[in-house]
Amino acid sequence: MILFADYNTPYLFAISFVLLIGLLEILALICGHMLSGALDAHLDHYDSITTGHIS
Structure with missing residues (x-):
């Protein structure tokens, strides 16, 4: 079977x-995860939520 034959072009x-x-999709997932982490780090209550010290 010849993979790069003309009749295989559409496939x-x-x-x-x-x-x-x-x-x-994989790149969007990685970029979205990094962007979400960067934005969450700017929230005041983010550190208290991750450490469990919610007042």
Whole structure:
């Protein structure tokens, strides 16, 4: 089976498109987690919630 034959082009395009979407999803997850942590660190009550000292 020749993977890069002309008749396999639509399938290769579809597979690469799905893999690209998956990669973008992973990048969005990582960036969202970092952004959420950075924004939570600016909250006054964030440290008290994480340490358990809620007044």
